[in-house]
Structure formats: structure tokens, C-alpha cells
Amino acid sequence: MFVITYAATGFPRPAPFPWFDHIVAVAVGAWLGARVSTRTIAIGSAIVAAVVYVIGFTSVMRGPVHSLIRRDPMPADRLDAVIVLSSTVSADSLLDPSALERLLTGLAVFRDNGARLLVTTRSAIPGTNRLESDWDRRRLVDLAADTGRWHAVGPVATTRDEALRTAALLLPLEQKRVAVVTSPLHTTRACRAFEKVGFQVTCVPADEREYTVNTFNSSTTRLHATADWLYEQLALLEYRVRGWI
Numbered sequence: 326m327f328v329i330t331y332a333a334t335g336f337p338r339p340a341p342f343p344w345f346d347h348i349v350a351v352a353v354g355a356w357l358g359a360r361v362s363t364r365t366i367a368i369g370s371a372i373v374a375a376v377v378y379v380i381g382f383t384s385v386m387r388g389p390v391h392s393l394i395r396r397d398p399m400p401a402d403r404l405d406a407v408i409v410l411s412s413t414v415s416a417d418s419l420l421d422p423s424a425l426e427r428l429l430t431g432l433a434v435f436r437d438n439g440a441r442l443l444v445t446t447r448s449a450i451p452g453t454n455r456l457e458s459d460w461d462r463r464r465l466v467d468l469a470a471d472t473g474r475w476h477a478v479g480p481v482a483t484t485r486d487e488a489l490r491t492a493a494l495l496l497p498l499e500q501k502r503v504a505v506v507t508s509p510l511h512t513t514r515a516c517r518a519f520e521k522v523g524f525q526v527t528c529v530p531a532d533e534r535e536y537t538v539n540t541f542n543s544s545t546t547r548l549h550a551t552a553d554w555l556y557e558q559l560a561l562l563e564y565r566v567r568g569w570i
Contacts, residue, residue: 377548380548380551381544381547382544382547383547384547386541386547386551386554387541389554390510390541390550390551390553390554391538391541393509393510393513393554393557394509394510394513394530394538395512395513396512396528396530397516397526397527397528397529398527399504399529400502400527403438403439403440403441404438404440404502404503404504404527405440405441405442405495405500405503406440406441406442406443406444406502406503407431407434407435407438407440407442407443407444407503407504408431408444408445408446408505408506408519409427409428409430409431409443409444409445409446409506409507410427410484410487410505410506410507410511410515411424411445411446411447411448411457411479411481411487412424412427412508413457414457414458418457418458418460419461420461420462420465422534422535423508423531423535425465426508426531426532426533426534427506427508427531428445428462428465428466429465429531429532430530430531430532431443431445431506431531432465432466432469432470434506434529435469435470436469436470438504440504441474441500442474442476442495442500443474443476444476444477444478444491444495444503445459445462445466446477446478446479446486446490447459447477447478447480448480448482449479449480449481457479459477462477476494478491478493484511484514484518484560484564485518485569487515487518487519488518488519488521488522488524488569489522491503491524492522492523492524495524496522496523496524501524501525502527503526503527504526504527504528504529505519505524505527505529506529506531507529507530507531508530508531508533508553509530509531509533509538510538510550512529512530513528514557514561514570515528516528517564517570518564518569520570521569521570536549536550538550
């Protein structure tokens with residue numbers, strides 16, 4: 326039941342070991358099966374099924390999910406920079422859907438506002454000392470903007486890293502007024518992290534194509550968005566404890 330629920334929600338998995346959570350779930354299930362009564366397991370499974378049903382087939386999570394999306398009014402005057410946060414790239418060095426959505430939205434903001442600089446962040450490839458390739462980003466940036474005004478910073482492993490690396494590039498140049506572009510449910514944490522290091526932030530949620538976060542009209546959307554919401558709530562707690570927001 327845990328494995329099915331976890332897979333249905335699309336909850337983030339540890340990138341270097343994508344099946345590790347399933348192995349743990351099977352091991353824990355076997356351990357419980359040997360030590361916990363069948364009746365207790367059945368009750369627990371029924372509770373999990375009921376929670377999944379309520380989340381997946383009602384709009385109970387619409388308010389909490391939408392409250393986590395931060396969308397600031399775009400200033401009329403020119404920004405110092407548009408900052409597009411990273412996600413991952415495939416083995417073919419192509420941006421994943423989240424990274425693509427963020428970059429396309431960031432390029433639109435960069436074009437419409439006439440910002441001075443475009444900044445993207447790069448993650449290290451898990452298990453290696455190499456950075457993600459900028460080939461796909463450069464190809465897309467070249468279609469819509471002047472690559473001479475584009476800077477890539479890295480390596481980054483967390484949103485905090487992205488804020489610090491970008492601050493090291495821009496703040497010494499007195500470039501403080503920025504737009505931060507990221508996935509909708511990541512906006513609150515990301516923009517607070519950039520404000521914490523000294524930026525004046527306009528928060529811009531990218532278009533979400535993996536699920537219909539705005540209309541919130543399918544069980545897949547509700548489960549996936551709820552998993553993202555829970556992940557962000559835990560991450561916000563961590564960032565508050567660490568003083569990063």
C-alpha cells in the first residue's frame with residue numbers, strides 16, 4: 326500500500342538511488358508483516374486508502390496548495406536580472422520538464438521586462454564532480470535572447486546554494502532587483518531564500534505542465550500537487566530552522 330501510494334503521488338525521490346525508497350518500503354512491509362497483526366495492517370491500509378481517496382477525489386487541498394504559490398506584480402521599470410532556477414537534465418543533456426518550464430517562463434520575463442542580465446543555475450551531476458551541460462540551455466537562450474547577457478552559476482545542490490552563488494555574482498555589482506523564476510509550489514521558499522541573502526525579489530511562478538495546478542481538476546493533479554506541497558512544507562521548516570529564510 327505504501328509503495329502504491331508513494332508512486333501515485335509522484336513524491337520526490339533521491340536522484341542517485343531512484344528505487345531505494347521502494348526497497349525500503351518492501352523491507353519495512355516485510356518486517357511489519359512478521360510482527361504486526363493482520364487486523365492492524367488492514368486498519369492501517371484502510372486509513373491510508375481513505376486519506377488518498379479524500380485527497381485525490383475532492384478539492385480539500387486546493388486552498389493549501391494555491392496558498393503556497395507566490396506571484397508578485399511585475400515592476401514597470403527595468404530589473405537588474407532574471408534568475409531562473411535549475412532542476413535536472415537527462416542523460417542526453419536535455420532539460421527535464423521542470424527546468425524547461427522555468428527557462429521558457431524566465432526568457433519571456435527577460436524579453437518583456439528588458440532586464441539587464443539573465444542568470445541560470447547549474448547542478449552537479451549526481452555521483453560525479455561534473456556540472457550539468459549548458460548545451461540545451463544555451464540552445465534555447467540563443468533562440469530568444471542575447472547570450473552575451475546570460476550567466477550560468479554553479480555548482481548548486483539546494484535552493485540555498487542557488488541564492489548564495491547568485492549573490493556572489495550580482496551583489497558586488499549592486500545588482501539587487503531581480504525576478505526569481507521557479508516552479509509554482511517552490512516559489513515561496515525560493516524567493517524567501519533569495520531575499521534572505523540581500524536581493525529585492527519579484528517572484529514569478531513558471532508554467533506547470535506536469536499537472537493542472539491552476540484548475541486542480543484531476544486525481545493525478547491533486548495527489549501530485551499534495552506531495553509537492555508536503556515536500557515544500559518540510560523544506561520550509563528546515564530552512565527556518567537553519568536561518569535560511
